[in-house]
Amino acid sequence: MAHANTSQPDPYTVRLTRLTLVWVLTALVLFPILAVLGLLMRTMQSGYFQAVPPEWFYAVMTLHGLGMVGLWFVAGMAGVSFLMARYVRPTLAVSWIAFGATLIGVVLLLAATLVGRLGVGWYFLYPLPFHSGGTWPGWATGTAPAARLEKPAAAPPTSSTPASPSWPPS
Ligand code: HEM
Secondary structure (H helix, E strand, C coil), rough: CCCCCCCCCCCHHHHHHHHHHHHHHHHHHHHHHHHHHHHHHHHCCCCCCCCCCCCCHHHHHHHHHHHHHHHHHHHHHHHHHHHCCCCCCCCHHEEEHHHHHHHHHHHHHHHHHHHHCCCCCCCCCCCCCHCCCCCCCCCHHHHHHHHHHHHCCCCCCCCCCCCCCCCCCC
């Protein structure tokens, strides 16, 4: 006779699952917004919004490109953290700090691109960010790398406490 699996996930697992769902939800909210920015760029290239100054294309592209790459990086790390819970138990406080820092990074990126009109795209290619031709101010040049630094690994394994062998079911 088959027996129902009545084992309950332990509190760590419950908290990790909640945290991972927060990361997933954040990715699901941000992805469509960033994708719409991509469509907006193609629309601009096809001749619509001609009254919009051209530097806005590059500001939107910077927001879209850095946003997409950063988003998939942190969402991927959150997924890896979840799977790695089979073997190690990372300190969840670190992952919450990473989540808060990521939100700060998003705000900094929004400020650099939508307020400062930073349009460099690849902000790390020296000396590109330092030659704005008067398009974006110096603070916007510094804000993009700062936004990137806000995104550490979603949850670095700072504890090696072995995971419960009974969960997740293999
Ligand atoms: C989902 C729908 C997406 C749309 C409609 C879209 C659209 C675009 C468009 C129109 C550009 C400007 C290309 C150009 O004219 O040079 C662009 C650039 C870029 N996109 Fe996307 N994209 C999407 C998803 C993604 C994803 C998933 C990523 C990364 C994970 C990404 C990363 C980038 C980057 C890094 C650039 C800058 C490329 C450069 O510097 O030349 N995009 N995207």
